[in-house]
Amino acid sequence: MEIKKINHIAVAVEDIEQATDFWEKTLGLSLDHVEEVQSQHAKVAFFPCGDSEIELVQPTDPESSTARFLQTRGPGIHHLCLEVEDIEAALAELKAKGVRLINEVPITEPGRKMAFIHPKSSGGVLLELYQLL
Amino acid sequence: MEIKKINHIAVAVEDIEQATDFWEKTLGLSLDHVEEVQSQHAKVAFFPCGDSEIELVQPTDPESSTARFLQTRGPGIHHLCLEVEDIEAALAELKAKGVRLINEVPITEPGRKMAFIHPKSSGGVLLELYQLL
Numbered sequence: 464m465e466i467k468k469i470n471h472i473a474v475a476v477e478d479i480e481q482a483t484d485f486w487e488k489t490l491g492l493s494l495d496h497v498e499e500v501q502s503q504h505a506k507v508a509f510f511p512c513g514d515s516e517i518e519l520v521q522p523t524d525p526e527s528s529t530a531r532f533l534q535t536r537g538p539g540i541h542h543l544c545l546e547v548e549d550i551e552a553a554l555a556e557l558k559a560k561g562v563r564l565i566n567e568v569p570i571t572e573p574g575r576k577m578a579f580i581h582p583k584s585s586g587g588v589l590l591e592l593y594q595l596l
Numbered sequence: 597m598e599i600k601k602i603n604h605i606a607v608a609v610e611d612i613e614q615a616t617d618f619w620e621k622t623l624g625l626s627l628d629h630v631e632e633v634q635s636q637h638a639k640v641a642f643f644p645c646g647d648s649e650i651e652l653v654q655p656t657d658p659e660s661s662t663a664r665f666l667q668t669r670g671p672g673i674h675h676l677c678l679e680v681e682d683i684e685a686a687l688a689e690l691k692a693k694g695v696r697l698i699n700e701v702p703i704t705e706p707g708r709k710m711a712f713i714h715p716k717s718s719g720g721v722l723l724e725l726y727q728l729l
Contacts, residue, residue, distance in 0.1 A: 464624045468646020469602060472676055474721055482719050489693050490678070491597045512678070513601020514647040539720030540673045543605055545623070545645070560622050586615050587672030588607055 464553045470546040470593045471509075471516040475529050476538050479508050479521040486510050486517065502570045502577075505529055542579070542589035550576045550594035569594070597686045603679040603726045604642075604649040608662050609671050612641050612654040619643050619650065635703045635710075638662055675712070675722035683709045683727035702727070 476482035479497065486492050492510040500507050504524035510517040520541060522530035532541055547553045550569045557580065558564060565579035569592075580590040609615035612630065619625050625643040633640050637657035643650045653674060655663035665674055680686045683702045690713065691697060698712035702725075713723040 466623055466625055466645055469605065469648045469650075472602065472605060474719065476719055485717075485719055489690065489695060490599055492599055512599060515602045517602075517676075536669075537720050539715065539722075540676060543650075543673060557622065562622060582672065584618075586607065586609055586618055587670050589672075 464556050465548055467546045467548065469515045470544040470591075471518045472543055473507075473518045473520050473541045473591075474539065475532050475536075475541040476519045476521050477533060479506055479519050482519045482521075482538070483508055486519065492517065499523070500572060502572060503527065503529070542591050544577075544591035544593050546593045546595065548594065550578060550592055553592055553594075554578055571596075597689045598681055600679045600681065602648045603677040603724075604651045605676055606640075606651045606653050606674045606724075607672065608665050608669075608674040609652045609654050610666060612639055612652050615652045615654075615671070616641055619652065625650065632656070633705060635705060636660065636662070675724050677710075677724035677726050679726045679728065681727065683711060683725050686725055686727075687711055704729075 483494060487494050492512060495509040495511055497508045504522060504527035506521045506523055508519040520529050554564060563581035563584040565581050569576035569578045574596055576594045578592050582589045616627060620627050625645060628642040628644055630641045637655060637660035639654045639656055641652040653662050696714035696717040698714050702709035702711045707729055709727045711725050715722045
């Protein structure tokens, strides 16, 4: 399996507009766009940063995993997303190595396929894999 | 202030050798080197990943902030480090904007100057700034 790069770091936020203020006005990053990511029940703001992105994730459903994260831990870094060439091959390899996957079959969203690895298998890090389409 | 890129993502770990197994053998990243970072009371393993790095941080002092993080939250993503051109100028700008800084004066380590921003000012994200020397 070849990890190409950090695709993004996701930050869980209560209020995407308020959080955008810090990343945009205080740090000077540029907001690329805001997107509803249906499969994650979230509204996401994308800030390109070098060859990666910083994403602010506001849950749109109080039962979603990001909403539960906010309830228990408060706002902060939520997950790390690594980009691979072939996500199905990567998931098969991880499964064969005994890694616990949250998504055994990747979810397709516009422009990418994605899957989460369970933090129990990755030292407490919620890890996402991305394959760009 | 111009953010150049994500310099690294730091992951707090209890045992750097055990954690290295996952990032190296399971994910296939290459360990560049392990370094004692005196100012942070930590042993750090550096894994280049695209144009950034993933760093595993094992505290060497039970009173350090990473050790306290591990005690309260367990292992997982600890901080996000953004690279700037001029760290003194960046800190002055942030201070003028009312941002709470953990290090008002950057710490110098071999090859870089570094400073932390208080998570109270950055939406719960422990943010580090780096200037490469």
